[in-house]
Amino acid sequence: MKFDVEVNNLSLKYNDYEALKDLSFMLEGGKVYGLLGRNGAGKTSLLSLLASFRESTKGSIKITGENPFENADIMQNVHLIYEKDYKDESEKVKGMLEIIERYRPNFDAEYAQYLVKRFKLPLDKAVNKLSRGMQSALNVTMGLASRAPITIFDEAYLGMDAPTREIFYKELLADQAERPRTMILSTHLVSEMDYLFDEVIIIDKGAFVLHEEYETLISRGASITGAAEEVDDFVSGMTQLNEQQLGNTKAVMVYGYLSEKDKQEALQRGLEVGPVSLQDLFIHLTSEEV
Amino acid sequence: MKQKSIFPKVAFDMFSVQFIWSLWFISFILLAHIVMIVVSINSDSVLGEFLFFSHSSSKVYMLVIGIISSYAFLTFYVNHGVTRKDYFIGAALAAVGIAAAIAIIAAVLTGLEYAVLEITNLPVTINNSLADNSIESSDNSISIFVPKAILSSSILVHSSSWLLSLLMYTLNILTLYVIGWLIGSGYYRFGWVIGFGFIAISLVSIIIADLLWGTELGEPLSNWLPFSSISLPVSVSAAGSIILIGVILWGIRLLTKRITIKM
Incomplete structure (x- = not known):
């Protein structure tokens, strides 16, 4: 099944502040999208709406034609990876992966093991004892191995050093080539990640700026x-x-x-x-x- | 492609995690109880059996893990594609399971306690029929309020009503869990200012729960009431408790139905 995303006139207000203003765009399933915007442009707000973390003030999101909010069939297939606060997470890396496997229908445990090795993640270490970069590597591992039809990386590389980011980009492309899914990568490391994008969406101050194929845009x-x-x-x-x-x-x-x-x-x-x-x-x- | 329901998985997982916490909790309480037994051997004071002894600490413990429920699990589950509804049903089932598990373990330990004391013939007086509804140490420094119903239907005094004792213990601590969960959800959704309002609602709920079981009211806030305890038949207490739990659960569901997940 193709997981197309259709966003129509989407607006989000926090009290009086307009975080998103009347966004409309369509994401065809199976491509890698770069979501670009400056600090405070509304990237995370938009992504949290896609992942059903919150509801919009106005407008709609349709994934496979349905509203994803509180829709179990869709929510299981959307995975938002962001920098989490793990200071109270005493679960071990291994345990985390096992829990995720229970809730992600497409999770591939073997692939997760492969990524754990690639990122040199210590399986028996508690997550809150990992360095920030290692926690990001764990997030990325869970994100890729979940193989969710809609996988969203919101600045998922934070804290990773350059070689680790390289591994992330390489593995992302390799897995995408074999099992195309919709990936949304939000970033300000544009120069480093541009080659990953099939299409680019730029938002600024909560408003839609453009959505174009990478090649056309450049x-x-x-x-x-x-x-x-x-x-x-x-x-x-x-x-x-x-x-x-x-x-x-x-x-x-x-x-x-x-x-x-x-x-x-x-x-x-x-x-x-x-x-x-x-x-x-x-x-x-x-x-x-x- | 419809997946099968996810809430049983949530219920099982939340039960497992909280069960491990509960085993730690019970171990500490058991340790404290053993210390108390040793003290009572040496000081001749009267001691409540483990079921009584653990009851009020279990209530506090359940309140605490109830508060943690939203913060520890809601964000995690929604992030992994579980709907708020599945989280709610799963968490509620897990809470019932944990309450029952603690009650059963406490009852089994109480049985063992009697057996061990019988076999070893230690000079300990265990009192399970206190008339004044409270357990007090000889110097009045500790006083624990226990529901009359549990006191008068101690599993070993009236072994025929052990099921009833378990039910009461379970309902009592489950009430505190859902009250904690309500506070946690209120804070999660509204932050700390409005969160205080949920503490007020919770205090009222605790007073109602205590009145239902004929416990003497311990909270200073309840002094304005014209009575300090009421007597109800056990069946009414149980039904009232179940209704109270139901109302609070309904409140939690309203709060979390479309709640924004903290990132």
């Missing part, structure tokens, strides 16, 4: 590299996201489609046209000045 910008004067001349009039200069060589990120004609012109001037990074686009699209 083609909405370009990096122009070459001699400083030539570059400056070429990009004048374009929306500039970012610039870097080394000696006389300058690289400027621009926002907006470049036509074939533009590209030809750039080549004639001896400029190099490259892709723009999602990170730069993200910063541009959610910056205060826009």
Whole structure:
């Protein structure tokens, strides 16, 4: 069964504060989605609604066409992984995995064991005795091994060191290739995770900004590299996201489609046209000045 | 693809976890009781049997684990895809199981206590028919209120009503568990300011529960009542207790039905 997610006019208010404003989008099952937004943009609020942690103030969420809230068949198949407070969790790693297995219909114990080894998690250690990075690795292990049709990682890498994050990304992609499911990854480590995303959703201050395929999105910008004067001349009039200069060589990120004609012109001037990074686009699209 | 109901799993798991806690609790109480027996041998004071002795501590213990219920389990279960409804039913069943388990263990230990004291012939006076409804140490420093009903139907005095004693013990401590659960749920949902309101509701519930069983009221707040205890037939006490538990459970369900889960 495909777990499509349909969000319509979703709003969430905390007293007077509008955390989410009229969001609408559709997530087709089986893809990896990057959910990007600045601090306080409403990412966690949105994800907690998807995971039935709370109810929206207005609007609806439909998963496989049904309202997920208090719907056992859907809730079992949605797994939100977030940074939990484990200071009172005296259960051992092994015990945690055994409990999860009882409640997640698609849990794969063998795969969990494999991930435990990959992350070098101590099975007999109490969860509250693990370092923050290790606790995150345990969360990720539970998240991946649950193989929930909708798996949501909300900043799940917090506290992990770079090599551990690499393992997480690799295992996520490997398992996704074999058993495609809907994954939603919320992050601000955009530059590090962008290659994981099939599609990107950006929200800002609780409002929807865009939802596009990763490839399409990054083609909405370009990096122009070459001699400083030539570059400056070429990009004048374009929306500039970012610039870097080394000696006389300058690289400027621009926002907006470049036509074939533009590209030809750039080549004639001896400029190099490259892709723009999602990170730069993200910063541009959610910056205060826009 | 309908999964089968999840609440039996929740009930079993919550029972198992809390049962382990309860075994620890009973061990400590048993230890304290043995110390009391030793003290009473050396000081000639009258001692209540284990069933009486453990009763009031069990009530406090059940209140505490009831309070913990929401915080320790609700977040966990909803995070793992269990509905609030399945959590509620599972937790309620587990609570009934724990109350019954503690009552049964306390009764068995009481039986053993009599057997051991009989065999060893120790000079201990165990009093299970106290008329004044309370157990007091010789210097009046400790006084424990025990329901009349349990006192007058001690399993060993009237062995025919052992089932009744168990039922009463179970209902009494179950009442305290659901009261704790109500406080915990109130705090979980509304935070500490409104949470105090739930403590007030709980005090009233505790007073009602005590009145139902004809226990002398121990709370200072109940001084304004024109009476300090009422006498009811056991069947009415039991029915009243079950209704009280039902009403509190209904309140907990209302509180948690659509509750926002803390992250």
